[in-house]
Amino acid sequence: MENKSKHNQGVVVPKLLLFSIHLMEFISPYWGMRLAAFFFSKPFRYKRPEREVSIYKEAKKFSYKINKSSKRVACYRWEGSGPKILFVHGWSSRATNFYKIIARFRELNYDVYAYDALAHGASEGLTTNIPEMIDTLEEMMTHWGPVEILVGYSGGAFSSAYVAAHKHSIKKLVLISPFDKVITVFEKYFNMISLGAKASQLMLDYFTKKTGHQVEELSASQFSKAIKAKTLVIHDKNDREVDVGEGININNSISNSNLLLTEGLGHRRILRDSSVIQSLEFFVLND
Template sequence: MNKKTKTKLKAIYYIVLIKLIAVFSARAAALKAFKVFSTPYSGKPKRIPPAEFSFATPLTLPFEGKVLRGWLWQPEPEKNNGKKILIAHGFDSCSYRFAHFIQPFLQQGFTVIAFDAPAHELSDGNTTNVLEYRNAIVAIKKKFGPFEVNVGHSLGGMAITLAAEKLQDTSKLILIAPATETFTAIHAFSKLLRLNANIKSAFVQHIKTISNHSIHYFSVSRAIAHIHAPVLWIHDESDIICPFKDVLPVQEKQYPHISFYCTKSLGHSNIYRSKSVKNAIISFSNNE
């Protein structure tokens, strides 16, 4: 059975289950839906570590009753520029996906640190959300920072943006196809699992209850206006996971601290594998 078929069958299972729960309670159905929304759909497959991870220094960080696991790479002493880069992967991903960035950053003299997000790959937990991911990044920054450059893909892009806002951090942000608007993700998820209006309303209310914020708080376009740091925003026009239409209102505001690098036909998951994108990231990281 291929991955697409498995995903479809899993969606059908949750559609039926949540509808059944909703017969008795819309709130209970919403809580179940939120758990599904917060669970990496690939689970924790035993991926083979890329070669770059064989010479990294393993890191651990206690966080909210869990242990986060990460890695540190240091350049040769004669190349060390004294600066650090933090890499934050996306939802249902892991630090291994950014292995091809390690050597280029080291060649430029950067110390590189990457952590698996809560509930991902080697870090503890089964579910996570952007608020927890933001708080994890804040904890990582306080323990292992300061970082002169912060790189985040997808949900990691939103998380590092919210962390920068919270800390009033002025170090560089590189956002690769960031999850720009949470309400867009919730709308797509609701459509996939066919959540009715009552369940969707209870779902949104649950987010407000656990975070003390409306879903509109969890927005890169909102937070970016409060950040006074150089930003490189990379996004593909054909991205269907984090739609390009959510980027347009930010572009229209023409913030002087944001540079956009827009691509075509790279999609969401392959954009950071592009040689031109990698070169743009390295160049932006090095610019004073």
């Protein structure tokens, strides 16, 4: 039997937390839901690994106050005279997770931007959610615009696809390991913590009310049909966190999109693979 105390990202859910959620759920499904919702919305902040330190030190660092939340995000720029490229990281990550790709585009003299999402890295906030991450990206795009190339990874790829489809005109879009449906993310979490059906539905209703978005309707393969930018979708066949089928669905929904499937890199090493970076570079540099 699968150990449900393990997250598919390799994070072990503390037994005390599981016990607390189940106890609260037994007493009151609503309060059990609220506790589960809090931890669902709270990213992990990991120590920056040594491999990212050099690119971090080379960045110009500043902060920007997001109007909608009144919180400040940590921003980074590696200045160059070339086109403007913006990197958007995933959940429980940080801007410098792109360190190897950023280093390559620095060599190419691109004007490189990135930021830590709210509740991530050095930015303010304890909790966040996908709609807030989308709002943050939209505001940063407006503040830094015009951005010619947008590169998003995992949850950052979902946000990037949404922004490219709805509000901002960009020339090229790169989506690395993107997930398709937000409801799938919720369902994985419900299964991981063995949350009951009533509390699970309460949590979906809670987030719909809190964010103003119907969780079941947030699907990248649906809204990506409106993307006009030339797009590259990169996904690994052995990704155990976001199934490769989700990336394929998104690619198929975009009229001008190319699909790059890798093998043996999983969800994380794909950002550091030299052949992936070469393919990304070729896509960005060529019409």
